[in-house]
Amino acid sequence: MTAAPTVVKPGTTPAESYRLTGELPMVDQAAVPFIEIETVRAREFIPAAKEAFSAMIVEQGQSKVIRPTFNWAGRNSLFPLHWGLACCAIEFAAAFSARFDAERFGIVPRSSPRQCDLMIVNGTVTWKVAHKLITLYEQMPEPKWVIAMGNCATGGGPFRTAYSVVPGVDKLVPVDIYIAGCPPRPEAMIDGILKLETLIRERKE
Amino acid sequence: MQPDDLAKALAPRLGDRLLGVETFVGTAGRVRFRPEAALDLFRAVRDELGFRHLSMVGGIDWVDHREVFYVAWSDDARQYVILSADLPADSPHIESATPVWESANWHEREAWELLDIGFDHHPDLRHLLMPDGYAFHPLLRSFKLHEPEELEVKQRSV
Ligand code: SF4
Numbered sequence: 001m002t003a004a005p006t007v008v009k010p011g012t013t014p015a016e017s018y019r020l021t022g023e024l025p026m027v028d029q030a031a032v033p034f035i036e037i038e039t040v041r042a043r044e045f046i047p048a049a050k051e052a053f054s055a056m057i058v059e060q061g062q063s064k065v066i067r068p069t070f071n072w073a074g075r076n077s078l079f080p081l082h083w084g085l086a087c088c089a090i091e092f093a094a095a096f097s098a099r100f101d102a103e104r105f106g107i108v109p110r111s112s113p114r115q116c117d118l119m120i121v122n123g124t125v126t127w128k129v130a131h132k133l134i135t136l137y138e139q140m141p142e143p144k145w146v147i148a149m150g151n152c153a154t155g156g157g158p159f160r161t162a163y164s165v166v167p168g169v170d171k172l173v174p175v176d177i178y179i180a181g182c183p184p185r186p187e188a189m190i191d192g193i194l195k196l197e198t199l200i201r202e203r204k205e
Numbered sequence: 206m207q208p209d210d211l212a213k214a215l216a217p218r219l220g221d222r223l224l225g226v227e228t229f230v231g232t233a234g235r236v237r238f239r240p241e242a243a244l245d246l247f248r249a250v251r252d253e254l255g256f257r258h259l260s261m262v263g264g265i266d267w268v269d270h271r272e273v274f275y276v277a278w279s280d281d282a283r284q285y286v287i288l289s290a291d292l293p294a295d296s297p298h299i300e301s302a303t304p305v306w307e308s309a310n311w312h313e314r315e316a317w318e319l320l321d322i323g324f325d326h327h328p329d330l331r332h333l334l335m336p337d338g339y340a341f342h343p344l345l346r347s348f349k350l351h352e353p354e355e356l357e358v359k360q361r362s363v
Pocket residue numbers: 086087088089122123124149150151152153157158181182183184
């Protein structure tokens with residue numbers, strides 16, 4: 001991350017200053033303890049394997065066998081990050097308990113971002129948690145997806161004009177699926193994940 | 206305890222730094238004092254009047270001045286007392302209450318970050334609710350909330 005101090009114009013708002021400068025609304029970025037992460041992907045440990053892998057991807061990436069197989073494997077074992085930000089996390093938890101049992105779709109929450117390929121942002125994202133959210137997102141290996149669950153993660157929800165709330169998590173990380181509701185019911189969350197599976201099925205690159 | 210009792214007990218200690226004691230519903234009274242008297246008043250209120258628990262520190266931005274107030278609780282009298290001081294708007298600062306009441310620590314951090322009230326000799330005046338280096342004091346009246354139409358929605362091609 002750059003250490004250049006952000007110039008915040010007086011009279012601007014946190015969201016506006018973030019939109020203008022692309023930096024979180026801090027006076028001094030260097031003052032923020034930001035954990036720098038080198039994303040190391042498993043297949044990069046062995047250069048030979050990496051070469052073989054990428055050659056295979058380049059040659060057969062568009063083929064009718066390899067890509068659909070990867071997509072099939074990926075979409076049937078989506079591992080979301082097991083974390084909760086606010087009240088939506090209750091519905092997130094309910095979706096994985098006995099009644100709704102999201103595990104029947106192969107969705108298993110994992111506690112480490114390094115084992116995840118799906119981040120479900122389930123709640124209000126504050127500016128204080130923004131760094132941690134970006135850090136967790138960067139720790140996840142590719143390919144990865146983000147679901148914004150609930151009105152807060154989608155656009156700030158009831159707190160969209162608040163001084164401490166990021167008006168939509170798409171200001172921080174790219175979002176694939178938005179789920180409306182305050183909070184969305186577990187059915188809605190499962191529906192969002194199934195829609196994401198449709199997206200993954202059509203993934204080409 | 207009544208406002209008169211408070212005034213009688215505090216007047217010898219503070220002299221003209223005590224600006225008055227008013228009735229305040231639900232409490233023993235609202236003590237208004239000059240900011241220079243802060244530590245003397247806190248010690249007197251804790252040690253002599255028995256308000257041993259500080260339950261909150263708050264502030265109000267009145268635009269022309271800034272008010273800081275402390276709410277303390279006494280187990281013996283089973284009453285609250287409010288101590289309030291007016292600070293100048295251009296450089297609002299007051300002595301920290303942490304040497305008297307330890308619990309003032311986080312309350313003062315919050316009052317500082319939201320209302321820009323400086324607490325002198327505070328042991329650890331960092332941000333509490335907002336991230337480190339946050340550039341605003343959002344509960345000031347000069348802070349403006351963003352308008353909904355400033356928001357934009359980005360789309361990502363899949
Ligand atoms: S969308 Fe509603 S239920 Fe979900 S985190 Fe926000 S306020 Fe809570």
